[in-house]
Amino acid sequence: MLWGMASRVETQGRGLGLAERKRQAVRDHLSEVALQLLTDREFDAVTIDEIAAAAGISRRTFFRYFPSKEEVVLGFLDRMGRLLRDAIVARPPEEPPLQAVHTALRPRIAAYSAAADRTLALVRLLQRSPSLRAQELERRQRLRELVAEAIAIRLGLDHRRDLRPRLLAAVALAPFDVAITMWLDSRSTDDVRTILDEAIASLNHELPTMR
Numbered sequence: 001m002l003w004g005m006a007s008r009v010e011t012q013g014r015g016l017g018l019a020e021r022k023r024q025a026v027r028d029h030l031s032e033v034a035l036q037l038l039t040d041r042e043f044d045a046v047t048i049d050e051i052a053a054a055a056g057i058s059r060r061t062f063f064r065y066f067p068s069k070e071e072v073v074l075g076f077l078d079r080m081g082r083l084l085r086d087a088i089v090a091r092p093p094e095e096p097p098l099q100a101v102h103t104a105l106r107p108r109i110a111a112y113s114a115a116a117d118r119t120l121a122l123v124r125l126l127q128r129s130p131s132l133r134a135q136e137l138e139r140r141q142r143l144r145e146l147v148a149e150a151i152a153i154r155l156g157l158d159h160r161r162d163l164r165p166r167l168l169a170a171v172a173l174a175p176f177d178v179a180i181t182m183w184l185d186s187r188s189t190d191d192v193r194t195i196l197d198e199a200i201a202s203l204n205h206e207l208p209t210m211r
Helices: 007-011 018-038 048-055 059-065 069-090 097-114 116-128 130-155 163-186 192-210
Strands: none
Touching: 018 048, 018 059, 018 069, 018 116, 048 059, 048 069, 069 097, 069 130, 097 130, 097 163, 097 192, 116 130, 116 163, 130 163, 163 192
C-alpha cells in the first residue's frame, strides 16, 4: 500500500536551510502539478514538457529537480524514508525498537490528513499504471531497508548480515500499512492518526500471544 504523502509536512521540518527549503518547495509544486495533470489521464499520456509548462518552468529546469517523470510522482517516498530513518536513530537509546519506530511514525502520519485529496489521487494513479505501481513497490522496499538500517544502528547490528533488524522493521511498519489501507478503503471520519494508534495497540496486545 502507499506509504505516505510526506512532502507538505516534511518540508516544514526543522533544520533545513533556506536554499533547501526553496528547492523542496519547487519540488512540491512540480509534484502537485503532475498529479493534477494525471488525475484523469494515463501516466504515459502526460509528458514532461506538459508538466514543466503547467508549472511555468522549462524542460531543462524540470531536470534540475527531478531525473524522470516517475520521480516527480514518487520521489517523496525516498525523502520520507531518509527522514524516518534519522528520526528512529534519534529516539532515546533505551526505547525498544518497535516503540522507537512507532513514535517516529506518528508525526509523519499527519501528512495523510493534511493531503487527503492528493493521497487519493496518487492511489488512483497507481491503480491505473502498472509500471508506476511497480516502482512504488520498489521504493516501499527501500523504505523498509532504511527502517531496518535505523533499527540495526540502535541495536549495534549489521542489517545486511543479521535478520533481526529486517524482521523488526517489517513488524513495526505493519500497523502503519494497515492503518493507511483501512483509512483509504473506508474514507473513515476518524483521523488516520487515531487508526494508527489503534493498530499499534492491537499489535502490542497480540505480540505476547504470538510466541
